[in-house]
Amino acid sequence: MKQQNISFFNHPLFWIMFAFIGFTILPSKALDYGLFDSTSTEIWDSMGWSTFNLSWLWFLPLLLFPVLPKLIKNDIKLCSYIEITYIIGLFLFVFISAIITKTSLGYSIMILIVSLVALMTNAVANLKLMQGDKFVIASLISIILLIFFFIVYPTISIFIPMFFENGQFVPEQVVTIIQQPYIVRVIGNSLAVSSTVGIISTFFGLAFALYTTRIAKRTAFISKIFSILPIVTPPFVVGLGVTLMLGRSGYVTNFLVEHLGFSSNWLYGFTGIVIAHTLALTPMSFMILEGALKSIHPSVEEAAYTLRSNRYQAFSYIIFPLLKPALANSFLVVVIQSLADFSTPLVLGGSFDVIATQIYFYIAGSQLDYASASTLGTILLAFSLAIFVIQYLWIGNRSYVTVSGKSYRGEVQDLPNGLKTLIIFMLSFWVLFNLVLYGSIFYGSFTVNWGVDYSLTLKNYQLLFGQGFSDGAWPSLIQTVIFAASAAPITALFGLLIAYITVRREFKGKKTLEFLTLLCFAVPGTVAGVSYII
Known part of the structure; x- marks a missing residue:
């Protein structure tokens, strides 16, 4: 009985029925306010069968699918190739026709895509590709579709508005936009900020990595906690803490204005962005460099000392060169x-x-x-992709491996005294600054009016959380938790599938798939948002 059920799921008729059930009960056109917040009239108009429209042409070709094996009875391989071609053609027809007619895709189209994936999985399995493992084949097809829909196509779509104005093809407008002095200044500002933050964050990350691996004995946990703490904090919160400390009403700014003649607006601009980005991104640099330092074999340093090198020479000519790829990787990230x-x-x-x-x-x-x-998004994407390609092709293909003939691990050698003092001072300053930063955020939530009246009060929490679940901060907090809880398992599942496919399986195009998967890390969130809107 169980075997019969499995064979039924593998039969094309099941997935064709599944697709038509979706066509019957779910909208074929997207609803502006979702399935549960739309009116009955809106839902009726979105159903594909309510009128004769394009969605009929998307589903009706499925009825020809069971006929294909009967036309070619004796050649399973040829039949499978025809089925795969037919499915790809139907998928492209749905996608291209929706773009041309500007038809939004509804929930039933998701069911159609699932059915097409299942049908293609069976066809590919009949060819004995990937050892005929249907789980692996279905996972690979799903990954390719996800990459196409959420990375490749949005990335390509951002280029389109650059060359069109009021529906007309105007390629020269790109040059006009880029030549504007304001646009040039904005691009220069972004490059100046990111380069400065890259240098400073890498410098601090190296210092903290050296402390945890070469200096600390029992206090390494302090460096790790305060080096990683900002990475679990959203950048917006870090910016808020910096504003409370160093903003117009910040106590540090008040001291600087009264005693050193600073302007009350000194934070806002290049300085403030660099400070906040350094706080938020140094942990990323720290984790990269700490791993690199731990991978350096101590016996290499011992060999340098046996050749009468001092600690400065060993660090400058042995440790630092071995860290070059990690330093470059940290800077680029x-x-x-x-x-x-x-x-x-x-x-x-x-x-x-x-x-x-x-x-x-x-x-x-x-x-x-x-x-x-679109033009600025393309420029931002070009910078990010250029950096990503440099990191992927250049650093990824260089080998900085230490080789020793024995398994003896050796002792980690001390750093130069001057360098140790500098690192300890930097770490102490970092810990103190972060304590004050997060303390300001926490204390500020209990004050009457930050910068004016520092009296303690609970009215802020009462205002946000004391008005019921439908008012105050509860709706946004609940929605945030729901979104995060929904995205986390989906992300983990597909991340696991991608890792399994790219690491454990061999197939043509594996490197391309891996590159496109990592490409989502290089596409800035702002660019992705713009492309989805467009």
Whole structure:
């Protein structure tokens, strides 16, 4: 009985019925307010069978699928190739026709895609590809579709508005936009910020990595806690803490204004963004460099000392060269993240505009300008992809491996005294600054009016959480938790599938799939948002 059920699921008729059931009970066109918040009239109009429309042409070709094996009875391989070609053609027809007619895809189309994936899985399995493992085949097809829909196609679509104005092809407008002095300044601002943050974060990350691996005996946990703490904190919260400390009403700013003659607006702009980004991105650099330092065999240093090198020479000519790929990797990763960040420049940027915030203002501002937003998004994407390609092709293919003839691990050698003192001072400053930063956020939630009245009160929490679940902070908090809880298992599942497919299986195009998967890390969130809107 169980075997019969399994064979029924493998039969094309099951998936054809599954697709038509979806066509019958689910909308074929997207609903503006979702399935549960739309009116009955809106749901009726979105059903594919309510009128004769394009969606009929998407589902009816499935009826020809059971006929294909009967036309070619004796050649299973040829039949499988025809089925695969037929499915790919139907998929492309659905996708291209929806784009041309500007038809939004509803829930029943998701069911159709699932059915097509299942039918293609059976056809590919009949060819004995991937050893005929249907789980692996279905996973690979699903991964390819996800990469296409959520990475490749959105990335390509961002180029389209650059060359069109009011529906007309105007390629010269790209040059006009790029030549604007304001656009040039915004691009320069972004590169200046990201490069500065990359250098500073890598410097701090190296210092903390050296402390945990070469200096600390019992206090390594302190460095690890305060080095990683900002990475679990959203950049927006880091920007808020910096504002409370160093903003116009910050106690540090008040001291600087009264005693050192600083301007009360000194934080907003290049300085504030660099400070906040350094706090948020140094942990990323620390984790990269700590792993690199732990992989360096201590026997290499011992060999240097036996050749009468001092500690400065051993660090400068042995340790530092071995860290070059990790340092470059750290710098490039931080630069990408700094370029892509949107929230921190929005809070601390002031009149200092960067690419990410300017894209947002072009879309959500008073003057809607998709062409300029698309152009800036393309420039931001080009910078990120260039850095990503350099990291992937250049650093990824260079080998900095230490070789020793014995398994003897050796003792980790001390750093030069001057370097140790500098690192301890930097770590102490970092720990103190973070304690004050997070303390300001916590204490500020209990104050009457930050910068004016520091009296303690619980009214802030009562205002946010004391008005029931439908008012105050509860709705946004609940929605945030729901979104995170929904995205986490889906992300973990597909991440596990991608890792399993790319590591444990061999197939043609494996490197391309791996590169496209990692490409989502290089595509800035702002660019992805713009492409989804477009």
